Amino acid sequence: MRIAIPNKGRLCEPTIELLERAGIRVVDTNGRRLYGKTNYESISILFARAQDIPRYVESGAADAGITGLDMIKEKNADVEVVTKLKMGRCKVVLAVPEKSRIRTPSQLKGSRIATALVNVTKKYLEDKGIKAQVVELSGAVELAPYLGIADGIIDQLSTGTSLAVNNLRIVDTLFESTACFIANKSSLASMRQEIEEVKFSFEGLITAEEKRYVMANVTSDETLKRVIAVMPAMESPTVLKLAKEGEYAVHSVVDEKDLMSTVRKLKNAGAKDILVFGMGRVIL
Structure with a gap:
């Protein structure tokens, strides 16, 4: 799979950083950095102007690409927007x-x-x-x-x-x-699995940026009820029994924007030993 990415401009560095966070690293480029190999034998990189990427993808010169929605609209390119990347807004x-x-x-x-x-x-x-x-x-x-x-x-x-x-x-x-991950329509049909793997990696990273993993201990059944009542969750908090009888650990994934109020509510509900972690990827 050949992925076209911007060779300069405001999307260039964020795109390379996103690829690296997804585990896709450019390991070999030619002197003028027009194309490059990656640590995946099945993935290569084509460096191009952001405004040209929709055409490269539409024509099949690249199977997929990352460029701005403004560039896609400007070229009126017949490509599939696989996912929006929430960068380069x-x-x-x-x-x-x-x-x-x-x-x-x-x-x-x-x-x-x-x-x-x-x-x-x-x-x-x-x-x-x-x-x-x-x-x-x-x-x-x-x-x-x-x-x-x-x-x-x-x-x-x-x-x-x-x-x-x-x-x-x-x-x-x-x-x-915003920046978009786009695909050639024929390539999407023949390489759906490979393109979806990259899509899920990108989406997992982007979602994880907006989430935090919260852990808290509670020392009684009554406290557990109060903590569960105020703990946000993607579906439902996870409750684990601790070795000490009658005590529990409550785990959940919380939106970063709700973190400060959540910690306050947990403390007021009687939770203790509250831990907050960043997350690598969250696949919804």
Whole structure:
């Protein structure tokens, strides 16, 4: 199986890190890092521009790939989105100068819109029934209004800092983008087992980032009832009898966002010896 991954940009390092955490390590690359072998004989890596990966996967040059949903939409690629990876998140937005008269998308009629996402922009304008000129740029799109070559922009927004620096404000959000693990449809049919193995590894790692394993001891049946009542769980807490008669250990998997309140509730319910662990993978 050949997996195409970004060779540079904001998704490059997070993608390599994700592969390594999943146990897939690039062990041999050519001098220009165009392709590489991994510690799995059945898996090789193709390094490519993020915007080209949808086409490589669609054509079968790669069996699978990791790239942004924005790139998939821009290329209108006929690929299967196997799973979303919750990294490289951004919004694709319509923005105009702070002093612009444009307050709603309908006011774009006759204006100039600068973008690197030409196809996304054209589809957006078409869906809205708006006739406007699309100005194609390959980078630094947010400078276009300042330079006088556009009245607004459609661009990816990660933090909002660039818009603020260039005195731009958001008029509309087209969609939210995240990195996706995608597959060629024919490859998915012939390599389903291999692709699903990678998918489950990725999903297990991502889910584990949001979970914590909590263990607590209780010293009586009454305390056990109170602890179980406040202990969150994926299905149900695990209860184990301890060697000491009448005492128990309660184990559960808790969402990280609920951890602080859970620990407080457990303490108030009478739990002791509370331990919290990070998790390697959680397969739902």
